[in-house]
Amino acid sequence: MNADRLLAHYERIADAPDAVARLRRFILDLAVRGKLVLQDPSDEPAVELLKQIAKEKARLVKAGEIKSPRPIPALSEIPFLIPPSWRWSQLAEIGILSPRNEAPDALQASFVSMPMIAAEYGVANEHEVRPWGEIKKGYTHFAEGDIGLAKITPCFENGKSAVFRHLTGGIGSGTTELHIVRPLFVDQDYILLFLKSPHFIESGIPRMTGTAGQKRVPSGYFAHSPFPLPPLAEQHRIVAKVDELMGLCDQLEAARSVRERARDRLVSASLFRLNAPSPETFQADARFALDALPALIARPDHIKALRQTILNLAVRGKLVPQDAKDEPADELLRRIAKEKARLLNLGEIKKEKPLNPITVENQPFDLPRGWSWVRLDSLSRLITKGSSPKWQGVNYVNADDGILFITSENVGNYKLRKLNDLKFVERRFRDIEPRSMLKQGDFLMNLVGASIGRTAIYDLDLEANINQAVALIRLVEISRGLLVPYLLHYFNSPAAIDFMLGSRVITAQPNMSLTDAREFPVPLPPLTEQRRIVAKLDELMALCDRLEASLVATAATRRCLLEALLAAALAPTEDRELQAAE
Template sequence: MENQQLKKSVYFSAFKGEFYKSINSYNADILLSEIKQVRNQLIQSKKIGNYKVLDIDVENNLWDIPSNWAWTRAGHILDVRDGTHDTPKYVSDEGFPLITSKNLKNNTLDFSNVKLISNEDHFAIQKRSKVDKDDILFAMIGTIGNPVIVKEDREFSIKNVGLFKKIPETNINMEYIFFYLDFISDMLRKNSSGAVQSFVSLKVLRNLPVPLPPFEDQQIIVDYLNEINVHLSKIDQKIKKLNTLQLNFPFQLEKSILQYAMQGKLVNQDNSDESASTLLKRISEKKEQMVKEKVIKKEKTLPPITEEEIPFDIPDTWEWVRLKNISTFGNFNQASPEKIKSDDWVLDLEELEKNTGRILEQKKASEKMIKSNKYKFNQNDVLYGKLRPYLNKVTIAPHEGYCTTEIFPITLIKGVYPKYIQYVLMSPYFLNYAHSLSYGVKMPRLGTTQIANALIPLPPANEQIKIVEKIEEMIKPVRNLSLLNER
C-alpha cells in the first residue's frame, strides 16, 4: 500500500470512529443543539450571516458512525464563507497580500510571489471574509482542497478560497475540521464542477456532510492523527530515499562496471596476447611515420607519468599512457562555414545524450545556421564533449562530418579500439579527472592540454575488444532497468 493510500485508510478509520471505543456518555446531538443556539443568537445580532443550510437526514450519511456521534453539515456547526470573486486592483507596494488557491501549498500558506492589493479593496473584502488566526482556508478552484489552518495574526485578503470559521464559544476543534477537510478533498474534487477549471461552490462547502463526535472525542482523534502523521512522514522520507536509491542504482552500477573494467577486473588477462608495451612501441613508430609523411605535426615531448598521478593499479600486461601517446589529438582540422557543404553532417553538443553517448539526431548543414568554424572528424573518431564534462557526452562517429568546437574529435592510432576509449572517457576516474581540471564556473570546460595529458589505462589490443564486449553485455540490462525506472 502506497503512503498516500495508507494515510487515506487511516483517516477513514478515524472518521468512522473505528480505531478506538468511545467511553464518552456525552452525545453529539447535545453539542449540535448547543451550537445551534449560539449560532442563532449570532445571526440575530448580525455577527454572522443568515445563510440557508439544508437539513440532513439518513440518506445524506456518507458512512456509519458511532451511536453517540451525529451527521451534520459544515454550515450548521461553522461560519462558512468565501473570498472575493472579483479581481481587485493590484499595486506594486504598500498593499495587502491577496491569497488565492495557488498560495495554498502542502497545507501551508505560501506568501512568495503573492500579489498585493490596495487598502481600499482589502478593507472591502474584509467585510465579506475577514481571516483570523485558527481559521481554515480551502482552495475552491483549480486544485481543490489543500486546507490550511491560519497559524498567525497577519492581515491579508482571499479570492476564490473557502473560509471556515469557528462559531465563538462552541465546542468544535478546528484541527478536527482541518483533518476532515483534508480527507474529504478527494470526494469534492471528483464531484466538482467546471469544464475548463474545476471548482466547488460556497453552497457545496456549507452543505458538506460532517461526522461530528463529542468534543472530547474530537481531541482524541486529532491527537491520534497528529501522531500517525509523524510516522507517515518518516515512512514518506524512507520511501523517497528508497525511490532515489532505485533511480540511482542503475547509474551507480554502470559506473562500477566501468571502473572495474578500467582496473582490469572485468575479464581475465591472456598471457598469449601481445603486451600493451609492445603495442605502444608500434603506435609510437606509426606516429613517427605520420610525422615524416606530414600527416600530423611533430609533437612536443609529453611529461613523464609520475607515481603520484596514477589513480589505481592495473594488470602487469597493461600500460599507463597519455591520450596524446595513442592518438593524433591536437591536430584538429578546422573548417569555416563556407567550406561545409549543405549535405554534410554537423553535430552539436545538445544532440548527444548524457551518460550514454547516444546520438539523438543527425542534422545536415542545410538544416542549421552555420556561423562559426567547426572541427572535421572521421568515421570511428571518438567525439568528446569538453563543455560541462560532468554531462559525460562521449560517442563514436558512425561516419565523417563536422562538429562544434565544444566537442573534441580524437583520432586513435591503429591498435587502440575506439569503443574502449569511449568507455575510458566515460568512466568514474576520468569524470573525476575532468571535474578537477575544468575551468569556468557557470560553463566549465576541459582544456586541450588537460585532455592531451590525460592518463589512459591501455590493455593489449585483443583485451580491449574483450573488455568492450563484457561491458556491453553487462550494461545492456542495467540501462533497460533505467528505462523501466523512468516509466
C-alpha cells in the first residue's frame, strides 16, 4: 500500500474541501480491495469459508428453516484485483436475503425508521420499542446482527446502512426502503463497510431505477454485485483497522474544528472591532485587520464578511479621512434641489408627496462633519416599478421580435447576472408603462424576497422593460451620474440592507414598498470625499478579489494533491499485480 505518502502530506491537504470525508472513503476503499492490512499465509482462505457457508445453507434448507435459495448467477466481470487468498462472491451467496421473523404478537421488539439509520460508518442504529404485533405487517423484517441497506434516493447515495444491534427481543422491523441480508460466518461489520464503500455506492447509482426523487437500488444489484470476500480472520483484522483509522479521522476532524473555531474567533473579533470602533484604538485596529486578515482568511464566508465590513466603514465615514476643505454635502443637496425644481417646472418630473424629514432622533447612525442624511427621493428624478395587472396575457418572443424583459433574477450585487438566458416580450409593452422602460445608467434594486437588497446598474445596450418585475425599482439618479459609484456601494452595504430588512419590511416575506424606497435614508458625503471613498473601495475590493482567487487556487491545489495521493495509494503495486496473476 502506498498510503504512507498520504499521511506524510496530510497537513498540506487537511484543509482541502471535504479532506477528512475523502479520507474516510479512502479507508473504506482500501479495506475492500485488500490493501488496508497485510495478508497472513496461515489464514484459512476464503474458498474454504464459502464451502462452510454452502454447507450451512444446505443444513438450514433441510431443517426447513429457510427456503431453497435461487441459483447464484455467475459473475460476468470483476471490478478490481484482490489478494490470492480472497474470493469474489455475492451477498446472495454468503447470507440469507430478506429474512422473516416469527414471534408472539406480545413480544416487545424494535422498530427502526429511516432517520434512525446513520450514513456515517461506526454510528449505531437507534430504535423504538413496540409490540411485535403492531409492526410485523407492512414493514421490513430483520434480527440482531442482520445488515440493512437503504435502497431509496438520496439515502443510498449518502451511505445509509447499518448492522442492527441491541434490538429489543432480538428482532425488529422498519422502513420498507431497506434491503436486508443475514450473513453466515461472515463478519457483519466487514459487509457494512463494503456497503458504505465508494465502489459499491458509485457503481450502484447508475443502476437505480424509478422516477426522479423515487429511484431505488434494485434487489438484483444488492444481491448479486461482486463482493470481495477475505478470509474470516482477515475480515476481523480489516474491521479493527478501519475502526482504528476512523478514530484517527475523528481526531483529525476535531483538530480541524478547533483550528476553524480559533480562526473564526480571530476574524470575527477583528471585524467586530472595525464595525463597532473605539475612537482611541480604531486606527490601530484597522491596521491590524488589514495586515492580519489575509493570513487568517480561509473560507469564502470570511471574505464576504470582510467585504461587508469594508462597506460598512465606507458609508459611515470611517474608511478615508475627511478634508475640511471639501465642499459639504449640504451644498450638493442645494444644487440637486434647484435642478429638481427646474425639472418640475418643465413638467419632466412629477410632484411627489412630501418626505418625512430625517431628524437627529431618527438618524440610523452618526455621520462625520460635512456629511448629511438625505432621503433617496431627494437624489432621484424617478423611482418606479412596474404594474403587473397590465401584463395579463404576456407572451415571450424571440429577441428579434421583442424587447428585453429584466426580472429580479437578472439583478445581482453590483452587476446584472444570468445574461445567457434572457427573456423578451412583445414590443407593444413598450407603450403600456413608459416609466418602466430602462436606460443605461438606471439603478435596479430588488425589493422582495430572499433577493432583497441586490442592486445593480443597467448597463446593456438593449432597450428593456421591467413592467412585470414588481420586485424591482427603476431609479434614475438626478446628478447625471456623479453619485452613481458611491450610491451603488451604499445600496449593497450592510447599513442599506439593514434598512430594507428592518422596520420597513411588511407582509410574510421581506418586501419594501415604493414609498419605503422613496424614503430610503442615504448617508451622503461631500462629492470629493465620495470619490476618495470609491477609489479606496475599489482598491480594497480588488484585494478581496485577490484573496478570493488565492483561496480558490489553494483549494484546487489541495484537491489535486489529495486526488493524486489517493490515486497513488489505491494503485496496485507490481508485486500485487504479479501475485494476482499467479
